[in-house]
Structures are given as C-alpha cells and as structure tokens.
Amino acid sequence: MTAALDGPLVVVGGGTMGAGIALLAALHGQRATVLEGDADAADAARGRVERALARRVARGTLEAADADPVLARIAVVADHGATADPVAVIEAVPEILELKRRVLARAAAAWPGATLASNTSSIPIAEIAAGLDEPERVVGLHFFNPPTEMKLVELVVPPRALPAHVDVARRVAAALGRTVVEATDAPGFVVNRCARPYYLEALRAVEQGLADVATIDGACEEAGFPLGPFALMDLIGIDVSLAVTRSMWQRGDHEPRWRPSPLQEQRVADGQLGRKSERGFHAYGDGAPVRGRARPADRVVAAEEAADRAGAAIDASLTGRPAPAADVALARILVQLVNEARFAQAEGVATADAIDVGMTVGLNHPVGPARWSAWIGGARVDGFLDHLAGPAGDPVYRRPAPTPTTEEPR
Structure with missing residues (x-):
C-alpha cells in the first residue's frame, strides 16, 4: 500500500x-x-x-x-x-x-x-x-x-x-x-493527440480505396496492436472518437492532420456507433459473424516483424513497385504515428520517452513511436511522408521543421 x-x-x-x-x-x-x-x-x-x-x-x-x-x-x-x-x-x-x-x-x-x-x-x-x-x-x-x-x-x-x-x-x-x-496544455495532451493517426490514417486509407476495414484491422492486430483501428473505434464508440477528433481539430486551428473523417461522420449520422448500436465498422449482436484472430504470443516481436514488412512496403512504394495493400496501409499508419510524435516533441508538448510511455501504458500499443521510427528508419519515414504528400504538398503529411528540442529516435 x-x-x-x-x-x-x-x-x-x-x-x-x-x-x-x-x-x-x-x-x-x-x-x-x-x-x-x-x-x-x-x-x-x-x-x-x-x-x-x-x-x-x-x-x-x-x-x-x-x-x-x-x-x-x-x-x-x-x-x-x-x-x-x-x-x-x-x-x-x-x-x-x-x-x-x-x-x-x-x-x-x-x-x-x-x-x-x-x-x-x-x-x-x-x-x-x-x-x-x-x-x-x-x-x-x-x-x-x-x-x-x-x-x-x-x-x-x-x-x-x-x-x-x-x-x-x-x-x-x-x-x-x-x-x-x-x-x-495542448489539444489532445499526449495520448489522444499521438493516437489520432491510428484512426485517421486508417480512415484515409479506406476512403482512398487502398484497403478495406478488415484488411487494415488484421494488419494492425498482426503487428501487435490489441485491436485494429476500426474495431477500437467500435469499442470506444464512433461518436466518441469523432468528438475527440473534432475537438482537437477545432481547438488546433483546423490542423489538416486532425481533420475529421467523412467516413466517420457518415457512420455517426447513420446511427452506426459501434458495439453499443450493434453496428459500426463491424457488425455485432445476434447473427453477426464472430470477429477474431489468433493474437501474436509476443507482441514486441510481432511489432518488429511488422516494421520490417512496413519498411519493405515503403521501399516498394518509393520505387514504383507493387506491395501488399495491408503492408502499405500499416506503413502509412506507422509513419503518421511517428510524425505526430515528432510534432508533439517539436512543440514542447512531451518528450519522446513520455510519448512512448503514454502509447504503451495508456493505449497498450506494442511499442511507442520512437521504437517504430528506429525500426523503420528515420530516412525511410521522411521519404514516405514526402511521397504521400505528393507534388502538391498535401499538408496532412507535412513534417515538422527540425528544432533543437526534437529528440532523435532511439
């Protein structure tokens, strides 16, 4: 005691x-x-x-x-x-x-x-x-x-x-x-802020036709996350998740990275709120298919293996070669988790160690953003973000300017 x-x-x-x-x-x-x-x-x-x-x-x-x-x-x-x-x-x-x-x-x-x-x-x-x-x-x-x-x-x-x-x-x-x-005292503090890409980048991947909900949830769960982003939104309540995102976006001067997803907004408008309404991104209740897959025995090992797959998918994307949609979607989510953590550090919200503790202890992620960055490689992360931003420079994939307070990934 x-x-x-x-x-x-x-x-x-x-x-x-x-x-x-x-x-x-x-x-x-x-x-x-x-x-x-x-x-x-x-x-x-x-x-x-x-x-x-x-x-x-x-x-x-x-x-x-x-x-x-x-x-x-x-x-x-x-x-x-x-x-x-x-x-x-x-x-x-x-x-x-x-x-x-x-x-x-x-x-x-x-x-x-x-x-x-x-x-x-x-x-x-x-x-x-x-x-x-x-x-x-x-x-x-x-x-x-x-x-x-x-x-x-x-x-x-x-x-x-x-x-x-x-x-x-x-x-x-x-x-x-x-x-x-x-x-x-910044929008979303540590955990809600640094977790936004887990949901929002997954939603963008579906909106853009890269992969479907089941594929993305499966890729994330195989990487050691307890639940895929869509299953997690269903558990939290899609309306609750949307409200947090909207609050951050409004209080954060309409930061493009935090822009609410039309796909999420439509689910809420239709009353498909997740488990509590028996339908969200997945179906629940009597007669619904049972969702579930074997979870990895060692989530950190699974995460490192997933980082290797994500890195290979990034290399393929940067050189115009095909890659499995599940791996590309996972790579997008991981690099955005890294990028949001970099912004939080650069803005003095929290240290790299605090962010990693927040994500692993608070959300039960297998590892934190600093570890993902180290495994994938900082240069790869930068290159993939620039690739996703495209010639027009989509601000969703903007990188923070280097500052003396930004810590190098471990």
Whole structure:
C-alpha cells in the first residue's frame, strides 16, 4: 500500500469515471469523498462503487474480507461541508466547459488550500482555469477508463499553474499507483493527440480505396496492436472518437492532420456507433459473424516483424513497385504515428520517452513511436511522408521543421 496523502481526495461527480477514481484511491489505502449534486445522485454513485467492489470480489481480484475496509475509505456526499479539507479536488463531470468551471469555482471557495484538478480528456486546462479567481491552482489529471485498470495518468501543466500544485498532483497520481506522463496544455495532451493517426490514417486509407476495414484491422492486430483501428473505434464508440477528433481539430486551428473523417461522420449520422448500436465498422449482436484472430504470443516481436514488412512496403512504394495493400496501409499508419510524435516533441508538448510511455501504458500499443521510427528508419519515414504528400504538398503529411528540442529516435 502506498504512503498516505496529507488529506482526503474529493472527486466531484460520481459517474463511471468519478466513482472509479474514488475506488482506485480507496484500493490504494487513501481516503476519498465523492461529491454529487443531490441525494439521489449520491445514492447512485454509492451504488456504482459497491457494484464495482462486488465485481472485483467475484473475479477474485479482491478478497471478500478486504471489501468492507475499502468501502469504509469512501464517503459519498451531496454537501461541500460534509468532508474535511482535501489535499486535492478532482472534477470528473461531463465534458462541458462551463460546468467544469462552475464545479471548480465552488471547490476553490469551499477548500482554499486544495489543489484543483480536472479529469478532462479534451478541454484545455487553461480554458477551464480562466473561469476561476485563482487559475494558478488548476492542473490536469487525466485518468483513463476504467481508472482502476488503466495504469496511466496524464499530468497536464498549464502555463499559470504553480509548481506546488503540480507537485501535489504528481504525488496524488503516485499515491494511486499510476504511471505519470507530463504534458503541456495542448489539444489532445499526449495520448489522444499521438493516437489520432491510428484512426485517421486508417480512415484515409479506406476512403482512398487502398484497403478495406478488415484488411487494415488484421494488419494492425498482426503487428501487435490489441485491436485494429476500426474495431477500437467500435469499442470506444464512433461518436466518441469523432468528438475527440473534432475537438482537437477545432481547438488546433483546423490542423489538416486532425481533420475529421467523412467516413466517420457518415457512420455517426447513420446511427452506426459501434458495439453499443450493434453496428459500426463491424457488425455485432445476434447473427453477426464472430470477429477474431489468433493474437501474436509476443507482441514486441510481432511489432518488429511488422516494421520490417512496413519498411519493405515503403521501399516498394518509393520505387514504383507493387506491395501488399495491408503492408502499405500499416506503413502509412506507422509513419503518421511517428510524425505526430515528432510534432508533439517539436512543440514542447512531451518528450519522446513520455510519448512512448503514454502509447504503451495508456493505449497498450506494442511499442511507442520512437521504437517504430528506429525500426523503420528515420530516412525511410521522411521519404514516405514526402511521397504521400505528393507534388502538391498535401499538408496532412507535412513534417515538422527540425528544432533543437526534437529528440532523435532511439
């Protein structure tokens, strides 16, 4: 069990994410209070925590005798005055800017010394903090869903955040047993930003007729990714994936690399949202074909072998020779993962190591962009991006200008 924090955590919002963060804290020996808007919402949040604990006992990941002590460390209330002064307040309310500002403003007034953290996945922390009298108290602590299972937390540091509050947030994440990657306050932070090419380049490949959904998913899964991009969008929710992309594109000055896909937009317009609607890029539900293939036993070995195939496909493309569509599609996805990571480094969002940790720990990629680049070869990546950009210089495949802060691939 990790060392106790100086005080309890307050989690505002007892939905799936908020209840999960509180449970995570309690499982690591910390005290947590879930703050809800009214008694009915508090009862619902308490039920979520209790059911989650019961599932852990049923799966054998928590001893029955340990469940009651864990539950005793969690309070669920509907009144700011019903908890002791917390070391930090984490808001986990829906992705609505004014709601997040309102929640943190009330927390700031109720607990003057507390660090204020937002669990937002897409709204810039500076925009949230701008609604407060003391914006320097606000940082981002982005947990991944479900927070009890996902080991990564993004610590997002806006320009005005005081180092003391950044340090508290770092200690909170460590006390909850999470791996921390630090990022500046830029659209998508680390993981959502650097993961965009996995979806968007796959979508472009289908739109351009290079390969179909099944071929691309198969190529990625054979390369060691847990799910292909289309199967993953179906799992996340195509509407959710589109919303993240659209938010980044709008907040990122309509960056061409992040432009939403018409194919994705059409699926959402048609109500084909993925698993939750039983149809997305794949079909689900009764009577649908069973999707699945044998996963590689060693995903890193599979990734290195896939990088060799992608490199060969790049060489063929650059010399006008034919190559398997699956390998070309995979190569396009991999070089765009590398390219987006390069942009993030060049813009000071995160280091190469932080990006690799984010992609492997946060998304369970077999390796991170720096490793893909090293295996494929930086010159090959550059040449293929220039080839894809074509004579007209398609900005989707633009490369970042070299800067002193850009790290060479390992």
